Amino acid sequence: MSEKHTWSTWGHQHTFTTDQVLTPRSIADVQAAVTAASTAGKKLKVVGYSKSSSAIAQPTDQLMRLDFLTGLTDIDKHQLTATFLAGTSVLDANKTLAHYGLAFENLGRLGEQSLAGAVTTGTHGTGLRYGIIATQVESFVMVSSEGDLVECSHDLNPEIFRAALVGLGALGVLVSITFRVVPMFRLHTAERRHAYNTIMSSFVERSEGADHYEVSWMPGSDKVRTRRLTHLQLLPEGFEPHYAQLSRLRRHGRDTLVNNGIFEPLLMLGTKVPAAQKVSRVATAMGRGNRRYADLAPEVFTINRRVRQNNMEYAFDITQIQGVLDELRGVLPQAPFTLSYPLVVRSAAADNIPLSPAYGRPTGFISVREYWRFPYTKTFKFIEDIFKAHGGRPHWGQLHTQGAASLSTLYPEFEFFTQLREELDPHGTFLNPYLEKVLLG
Numbered sequence: 001m002s003e004k005h006t007w008s009t010w011g012h013q014h015t016f017t018t019d020q021v022l023t024p025r026s027i028a029d030v031q032a033a034v035t036a037a038s039t040a041g042k043k044l045k046v047v048g049y050s051k052s053s054s055a056i057a058q059p060t061d062q063l064m065r066l067d068f069l070t071g072l073t074d075i076d077k078h079q080l081t082a083t084f085l086a087g088t089s090v091l092d093a094n095k096t097l098a099h100y101g102l103a104f105e106n107l108g109r110l111g112e113q114s115l116a117g118a119v120t121t122g123t124h125g126t127g128l129r130y131g132i133i134a135t136q137v138e139s140f141v142m143v144s145s146e147g148d149l150v151e152c153s154h155d156l157n158p159e160i161f162r163a164a165l166v167g168l169g170a171l172g173v174l175v176s177i178t179f180r181v182v183p184m185f186r187l188h189t190a191e192r193r194h195a196y197n198t199i200m201s202s203f204v205e206r207s208e209g210a211d212h213y214e215v216s217w218m219p220g221s222d223k224v225r226t227r228r229l230t231h232l233q234l235l236p237e238g239f240e241p242h243y244a245q246l247s248r249l250r251r252h253g254r255d256t257l258v259n260n261g262i263f264e265p266l267l268m269l270g271t272k273v274p275a276a277q278k279v280s281r282v283a284t285a286m287g288r289g290n291r292r293y294a295d296l297a298p299e300v301f302t303i304n305r306r307v308r309q310n311n312m313e314y315a316f317d318i319t320q321i322q323g324v325l326d327e328l329r330g331v332l333p334q335a336p337f338t339l340s341y342p343l344v345v346r347s348a349a350a351d352n353i354p355l356s357p358a359y360g361r362p363t364g365f366i367s368v369r370e371y372w373r374f375p376y377t378k379t380f381k382f383i384e385d386i387f388k389a390h391g392g393r394p395h396w397g398q399l400h401t402q403g404a405a406s407l408s409t410l411y412p413e414f415e416f417f418t419q420l421r422e423e424l425d426p427h428g429t430f431l432n433p434y435l436e437k438v439l440l441g
Contacts, residue, residue, distance in 0.1 A: 007047055007063055011310040011372035013399075014055040022064040027141070027149070027175045030069070034173060035147030037062055038429045045432055046173055048114030049089065052121060052397035053311045055434040056168060066114065069175060072096045081138055083178040086116035094298035102181045103297050106130040106212070111302035116174040121397035122166045122357050124365065125301060126346035127212040127229075128318070132358055134165040135351050136179050142172035145425040149175075163420050166355045168396055170435050171424050186232040187212075187300040191225060192290050196329070199224050200322050203364070207318070207347045217325065218342040219332040225342070232294060308372040309341070312380045312399045313365055314392030315357035318347060321364035324390045328383065337379045341369040354413035357393045365395075396438070404441035 008015040022044075024030045037044040045059040046066060066087025074083040077100060084093055091111035097103050106125040113123065119140075124132035139153035142164060150172065152161035164171045199206065199215055207213045212229035316324060325345070332339075344367040348358045357363060368383055370376040380399055387394075393410045394400035408414040418439050425431070431440075 005063070007050065007059060009053055009055070009058075010051045010308050011053055012308070013053065013310060014058045016059045016063065018059065018063050020062065022062060023067055024064065025068045027069070027143070030064075030066075030143050030173055030175055031147040031149065033062075033064060034143050034145065034429065038145050038147065038427060041427065042429070043432060044429055046116070046169060048087070048117035049112050051110055051113055052117070053309075053399045054397055055432070056121065056397055057117075058432055058434060060432050064173075066116070066175075073176065074178070075100055075102075077102070080181050080183075081178050082181050083176060084115055086114065086140075086174045086177055088115050089113065090115060090118055090302065094302065097181060098184060098296065098298065101184045103184045104133075104179065104301075105136060105182045106133070107298070107301035108133065109301070109303050110305060112305075115177055115179075117397075119165060119177065120167050120169055120174065122353075122355070122395065123397070124346070124348045124358070125212065126214045126348070126365075127210070128207045128347045128349055128362055129211065131349045131351045132166075132353075132356055134353055134356065135349075136181075137165055137177055138180050139178045140164070140174050141176040142174050144172050145427065145429045159420065160424070162352065163354050163417050165353045166396070168355065168435060168439075170421050170430050170439060172430065184234060185297050186234060186294050187297050188230045188232050188292070188294045189300055190228045190230075190292050192228075193223050193225055196222050196224050199226060200325055203321055203345065204318055207364075213347065215345040216342040217345070219328065219339055229300060231297075309369045310372055310376045310380075310399060311367065311369050311395075312384065313367040313395035314384070314387040314400075315363045315365050315395070316387075316390055316392050318362040318364040320390050321345060321366070324366060324386065324392070327386055327390075331386070335379075335382055337382070339368070339379065340371050340374065343368055354417045355396070355411060357395060359411060359413070366392075367395075367398075403437050404439055407438055 004017055004019055005021050006015060006017045022033050024033055034044060043061040044064060045057055046064045047057045047059065050057065069085040069087040070092065071088060072082060072084055082097060082102065089111065090107065090113050093115060094111065106127055108118065108123050108125045119134045119137060122132055122134065142150045142152060144150050150157060150160065152164060154161065196217065203215065210228050211231050214227045216225045346365045348363045350360055350362050351358050353359060368380060370379060381401065384401060391410065394402055421439060
């Protein structure tokens, strides 16, 4: 009897059960699997670490994992490029680059995510001087719906390259990705509490003046917590301040104990007790103290996030951020719900990737999170209506309710992307219900 395998998103909102999981050992195996699926008229979806909240990667016929397509295949310390197989996690890529004294110039907070997933869903870090993660890609190799290898870069198949950078898994299977990297650096982190009005009235200017800047705000509070990251040179080899190890121990201890230890039991208790959100807010407040520290960039950019969540995030013209938050600040105190997590505000430079949330404009992001055991539908819908009224673009890997009709008005090159998808995958081998909704309507 075949063993059943169940795939689900991180918050268990979307699931799929199968008795066959494709685990190719080589790029040639990926080509053969895609060719077989296309010939048989089956749908094929590649899944990574499944940390997305939306059903973007939900299989309907065949499920493929790239667990064996991992690792570094080429590195050029002079040209500052590094090529990884697409199933490599961000965490493992960080460790590998560090061995060569290199790093990604910017990253999001999640290390347990495949490089292909981070690129194709539009994942980002923060910093108005830096684009989303996809903008760090120099070239890639993709398996087409016919099983052919397609090499893409700024010069080779440039239109496919530009579209597939945030391709949602709808154009092909990325199997190899070459990134632009930088010499390893340190980040100084300053986390502080400030008055809401002081920070949000100057959010754009503060973002422009920092290497990386983000703001967390718990609805109902008149305070925000800022996180400012500043690039530093590496210390001389072998040198470390006498207090560094203790500082690192305190930081990781608090992050692990509060975020992944105390917080979840309190949230689980909250599912049984009417005062649920108040209990969780106490846990959130425990991690709000002011602090400063410095560490290697990958150790600062990413965190080990174990508590399952459902997420929604929207992207706006950076100039809209204060207006959106001010409106939320005015209506959320009267809303029939209470959030357990603060809203997080980040930024990114403009780019020209057709389905990038930062296409054509310096961008601000507002992220909404809820513990996976708590009801979220009405909460997210209430906030999403405000986001949509301000012209927000939803994160492809997070929860939202939009379809092709509304999304086509938000992305100037939406039709270009959908036409290219039709040319590259006329039989819909890489489609699933989510992609049909957001791309076809």
